[in-house]
Amino acid sequence: MKRNTKKIFHVTGTEEDNERSRLAKKEAKVLVAQSKQEALDNVYEDLDTKGGSKEDLQDYGNPNLGMVRDLDREEIKVALSQMKNGKATGPDEIPVEIFKCLGEFGEDMLWDLMKNMHRKE
Structure with missing residues (x-):
């Protein structure tokens, strides 16, 4: 209204x-x-x-409680493709190029990592 x-x-x-x-x-x-x-x-x-x-x-206090869906493998693939090479690493000190060079294996590895982190939250 x-x-x-x-x-x-x-x-x-x-x-x-x-x-x-x-x-x-x-x-x-x-x-x-x-x-x-x-x-x-x-x-x-x-x-x-x-x-x-x-x-x-x-x-x-968690506005997303019960509303957050699981990550889709395709989302990881798209996110990786949109990341620029040569940027500074994050706290994990793993450059994005590593995941890109590993192809599907790197995507799977990152997807598993993200799913595990998501479950623990």
Whole structure:
């Protein structure tokens, strides 16, 4: 709703549409604040129960919990092809050229590494 009213205002430029846009923005802020408060209430309610723990709280702080899908091998291949040669290495000190030179074996090795890291998080 907010986005649509703003688009309409930019097209028409009328004060009436501007006021509608401002009201929609205020309504959206109220809804977001209510949603955040409801989520916090749920966190505190869960922590007040006998089984509540810090681990539960950590799960609430992870916005991607349950929403992150596994890496696809094709994504690794595309990422490698888009990386430039001759760049500085990261903390692992392994230049990207190594993985590129190893071809499919390098892609598989990197894919396995990334999957293992993803599972441990």
